[in-house]
Amino acid sequence: MRREIPLILTAIVGITFFIQFFVPHSPMRELSETFSDWYSIISAFAIWLGGLNLMKISFEKVYKKDKDWFFAVTTIVSFFLILIVGLFFSGGRQYLEQGSGYDWLYRNIYSPLSATMFALLAFFVASASYRAFRARNAQATVLLLAAFIVMAGRTPFGDWITIYLPEGWRLSNLSNVIMNYFNVAGQRAIMIGISLGIVSTSLRIILGIERSHLGGE
């Protein structure tokens, strides 16, 4: 029964959403609305579950003094700091408003740290471009040229160095051609491929053929 009930539920919900897309009328419409609400509720619980799971793993790591256990301490302290400040020291419902304790933590700790992590990408991209971006063969050379044109064309520098060329040949235009034609063609091919994969996998899950998400097989 532990496998059958999830399979039956999946089939009912999947078929309801499928029919509702083509027949958006009663009772399919009401059913799909109810299932959407259920999904939101389950997702909300999943956030709690994720938080609790993170704490369980972190506490275990600290207790067993595993490798890098100190980072787990940081996780636990951060988790409870923002939770306690947000719940009890930020003016209740208006915890997101300017000047609240939660807002202070968000603006001065979370936001800069998060932006810093993302900004590190620029340094690694620069380092990788120097060490790994090589015109070793024809395909790599084409990729290199396309990257060059887009990188230059996406900044005013591109137009500045090609100002004497006819407008259509300036780097900003060439960059737009790559983005609007070559990129779109490639992206569409990938999207269609992915979509076909999603459709077939979804059908297998709805019909109960694919059961790996339930564990086993």
Place this chain on the structure above:
Amino acid sequence: MNKFWERLLTIDRRAIFVVIFLALSVPIFLQIGLPIPVTREVQILYDALEDLPRGAKILVSCDYDPGSEPELQPMAEAAFKYFVANDLRFIIIGLWPQGPIQGNRAIEDINESDDELIVENGDTLYFGADLVVVGEDTARYGIDFINLGFQVGQELVIQRMGTSFEATFPSDRRFGRPQKEFPIMEGIYRLADFDFVLNLSAGYPGTVEWVQFAVDRFHVPVGAGNTAVQAPLAYPYLDTGQLTGILGGMKGGAEFERLVGHRARATMSMTSQTMAHIFVMLFIVVGNIAFFVTRGKSERRDLRK
């Protein structure tokens, strides 16, 4: 000569980091103004906003976190300034938990009033939260703009909004009062009641999901602001008419700032981005020259082995 290139090929990566750090940070202080031509995709979005009548209602979905703030926050600020100046009403939501907070911050940051609060009819109104002043225009919370917060459920949230907006976002973020109590929500029952949707997105759920559900299913015009990494994924939807314009990365933001007449963070950051691009291109050129100059030597060394 070969030794020089060999040494260059094995240069400490920290040297590259220092160069990039200087390329990104020095231009911030130099304040060099660069010409920013407007691309077609940005113009399409701007024209769509220009065509909206005064009082039109725009749903702004902030689907990003502080990691993408440098690219997307300037778009939010420019858009909100434009909405206030043109008497367009906007409703902020988020499919990402941090999104509505970023929306709040954008509103606080565009506020030009130096005052902190006023008392009006016994109510204390805070500038930047209840009242926003942009030039000679003022927008008021609940009447001209509102923040309905985050809703969990990814793309199913968009689908649910298609049939009932109130069921998806029952109360406002600031006071927790039923959204129907606010005048701005009058006439909004489902997604199709909005005149336009502006999606500022850094990933999933984001622009692709808005196109699949809001555009294809409920026929609402959607314009997108994306990070530079995500923008190529959105381009296929432009020529098909599914997306009404794209602001791609910081450059898209700078172009939009130019169109709305609010040259701010994206425009200022373009010099840094330009310098970083120039140096990355230089690195690629130098790295390839060094590779090809030293390749013959290393191949000969391999043959000897």
